[in-house]
Amino acid sequence: MQEGLFGNEQAASSAGSRGSSLFEVGESAPLAARMRPRTLDEVVGQEHVLGKGKPLRRLVEGSGAASVILYGPPGTGKTTVASLIASTMGQNFVGLSALSSGVKEVREVIAHARRDLARGEKTVLFIDEVHRFSKTQQDALLAAVENRTVLLVAATTENPSFSVVAPLLSRSLLLQLHSLEPSDIGRVLDRAMEEDRGVGGAKALDSAAREQLVLLAGGDARRALTYLEAAAEAVGEGETITVEVVRDSVNRAVVRYDRDGDQHYDVVSAFIKSIRGSDVDAALHYLARMIEAGEDPRFIARRLVIHASEDIGMADPTALQTASAAAQAVQFIGMPEGRLALAQATVHLATAPKSNAVYTAINRAQADVAEGKAGPVPPHLRDGHYKNAEAMGNAVGYEYPHDYPRGVVEQRYIPEGLDDAVYYEPSEHGAENRIKEYLGRLRRMVRGK
Numbered sequence: 001m002q003e004g005l006f007g008n009e010q011a012a013s014s015a016g017s018r019g020s021s022l023f024e025v026g027e028s029a030p031l032a033a034r035m036r037p038r039t040l041d042e043v044v045g046q047e048h049v050l051g052k053g054k055p056l057r058r059l060v061e062g063s064g065a066a067s068v069i070l071y072g073p074p075g076t077g078k079t080t081v082a083s084l085i086a087s088t089m090g091q092n093f094v095g096l097s098a099l100s101s102g103v104k105e106v107r108e109v110i111a112h113a114r115r116d117l118a119r120g121e122k123t124v125l126f127i128d129e130v131h132r133f134s135k136t137q138q139d140a141l142l143a144a145v146e147n148r149t150v151l152l153v154a155a156t157t158e159n160p161s162f163s164v165v166a167p168l169l170s171r172s173l174l175l176q177l178h179s180l181e182p183s184d185i186g187r188v189l190d191r192a193m194e195e196d197r198g199v200g201g202a203k204a205l206d207s208a209a210r211e212q213l214v215l216l217a218g219g220d221a222r223r224a225l226t227y228l229e230a231a232a233e234a235v236g237e238g239e240t241i242t243v244e245v246v247r248d249s250v251n252r253a254v255v256r257y258d259r260d261g262d263q264h265y266d267v268v269s270a271f272i273k274s275i276r277g278s279d280v281d282a283a284l285h286y287l288a289r290m291i292e293a294g295e296d297p298r299f300i301a302r303r304l305v306i307h308a309s310e311d312i313g314m315a316d317p318t319a320l321q322t323a324s325a326a327a328q329a330v331q332f333i334g335m336p337e338g339r340l341a342l343a344q345a346t347v348h349l350a351t352a353p354k355s356n357a358v359y360t361a362i363n364r365a366q367a368d369v370a371e372g373k374a375g376p377v378p379p380h381l382r383d384g385h386y387k388n389a390e391a392m393g394n395a396v397g398y399e400y401p402h403d404y405p406r407g408v409v410e411q412r413y414i415p416e417g418l419d420d421a422v423y424y425e426p427s428e429h430g431a432e433n434r435i436k437e438y439l440g441r442l443r444r445m446v447r448g449k
Contacts, residue, residue, distance in 0.1 A: 031229035032222045034197045035188070037080050040088075042191075044221070045184040046077055049175045056175055060084045067145050067152035069130065069169070071160050072177030075220030078155035082126040085153055092116055092123040094150075098132035103140050110144045123150045130154035131163035138165045145171045179219025186214055188221045189228055199232050204240040212246045267293075272303060276311045280350035287346050297338050301327035304345045312349060313358030315430035322348045353430030361424035368421065375415030410448040419447070 027034075037043045040050070040060050049056040059068060060081060070078040086093035094109050113123035125144075127133070144150045145168065152172060156163060160174055180188075192198035193205050205213075209231070217224035230249040231241045271286035290300055301323070308323040326345035330338035368374070384395025399409045414421060426432035426439060 030226070031192060031198060031232075032225040035192050035195070035225055036083065037077075038087075040084060043077060043080060043084075044187050045180045046177055049177065050081075055173055056081065059173075060088055065148065065151070067148075067150075067154075067172040069152075069154045069156065069160050069164060069172045069174050070177060071156050071158075071174065073179050073220065074157060075217075075222035075224075076177040076179060077221070078177060079126075079128065082124075082153045082155065085151075086124045086126070092121055093126070094123060095126045095128070098127060098129040098137070101127075101137075103137050106137060106140045110140075110149060113144065113150045117149055122148075125150040125152050127152065127154045129156065131156040131158040131160070135165055138168050142167050142171065180217075180221055181219070182214045185217045185219065185221060185224050186210065188224055189213055192225055192228055199228075202237045203232055203235055206240050206242055208243040209241045209246045212243045216246075216250060268303060271300075272307055272311075275307055275346065275350045276354065278350055278354065280347055283346050283350045284343065287342060291335075291339050291342070297330045297335055297342060298327070300342055301330050301345075304342070304349060307349055310359045311354055311356055312352050313355050313432070314435060315355035315357075315427060315432045316352040317431060319349050319352045353432075355427040355429050355432050357424060357426050357432060364423040365421075368418065373418055375417050377415065378412050380411075381413065406445075408442065408445050410446060413446065 040057070043050060046056075048054070050060070051057065055066070056068065059066070070081060072078060082095075092113070094113075096105060096109065109123075109125060113125070116123055130138075141150075141152065145152050154164075154172070160169060189205065189210055193203070194201055205228075213224055213227055213231070216227055227246065227250045228241075231246045234245050234249050235241055267286055267289055271283060271290065274282035274286060287300065291297075304323040305320070305327055308320040312319040323345050326341040329341035333341075379393045380396060380398040382389075382394035384390065384398075389395055399411050401407050401409050403409075422443075424439075426436040428436060
């Protein structure tokens with residue numbers, strides 16, 4: 001459902017098309033398109049928004065009037081819901097894709113809708129991939145949505161809080177669709193095998209193959225049907241689709257992961273939190289998901305370098321060395337071999353003792369500076385490598401620590417007004433436990449108290 005369905009000229013000229021004609025498909029259409037639910041009863045899952053009395057159900061049944069933004073992963077029914085709203089309301093329906101439509105097309109649709117409204121006909125405007133609309137394009141919709149010139153049904157796979165302008169969000173119902181449960185995917189597969197618009201009972205699907213398809217689908221009905229279609233094409237009439245056929249037809253599962261979207265940040269977040277929580281297996285799982293999805297390995301390496309200082313720090317000073325080496329290795333050798341360096345760094349960081357003392361220390365220091373606690377540099381610490389520096393009192397009286405047997409000398413380093421500042425407080429984890437033992441003595445020696 002991309003450019004072929006919602007091209008610019010078609011979208012602009014179809015303001016008068018009625019019902020759900022844009023969703024009608026022929027026998028040669030992909031299985032996923034042919035099996036799109038035609039009624040609310042055929043929709044599986046999403047009970048939290050389609051249950052009795054829920055706002056989305058009222059809208060689909062034609063009794064709602066609010067515009068809606070549908071947010072959820074691919075294959076969860078966003079386009080299906082839009083088609084059902086259009087067909088049940090029996091009004092004008094226009095579909096636009098943010099991939100191929102601009103402000104001009106949006107304004108043309110609104111102009112058509114305004115004329116139709118004067119004749120008592122309302123327009124349902126469906127916008128796919130609304131997160132790809134620019135701010136200007138989204139702003140062009142505001143007045144038409146607010147005065148209900150159009151009933152907007154927008155779909156997005158990205159978190160609308162980050163990708164849709166606030167005024168448009170405030171004028172619409174925001175409803176999140178979830179990945180389908182395995183049982184829901186199973187029902188979709190069974191229906192496709194049985195109905196005439198699907199396989200039509202001409203072939204069989206054994207239980208192991210069905211289970212494999214459910215697993216590969218990852219909660220995405222469209223993906224499940226796409227894989228089923230590929231497997232069904234590999235066997236003749238009267239034959240059975242086995243798990244071997246499925247594996248041969250589907251080389252590998254396409255990991256649901258959007259490098260530019262919300263799920264990108266979810267997986268990265270889970271990756272870092274798993275390392276922080278010392279669950280090495282979970283960390284490797286999320287690393288594998290990013291690698292399989294084609295994530296930029298340099299991005300992964302940067303996250304590891306950050307984590308090495310933020311959550312491990314001096315508890316294991318070698319963690320930063322490992323992460324930095326992994327980043328260099330990825331840059332030097334590339335992928336797929338670079339995955340080994342990323343995996344090694346992930347294992348090192350996940351199994352290392354943890355401490356956020358370095359992170360907390362720099363935050364505290366920056367907070368003091370931001371609050372104006374930044375007195376003049378003590379004169380004896382100032383630069384003395386220029387003419388007249390001594391006459392100005394700079395660098396005079398500086399004690400060179402290496403001139404003393406212990407390599408430490410009592411001397412003011414911190415500016416006036418911060419005598420009691422303590423930023424770095426080591427934990428008792430890993431190498432920091434040793435630092436903690438002598439840091440108090442070191443501070444007393446330097447500050448003389």
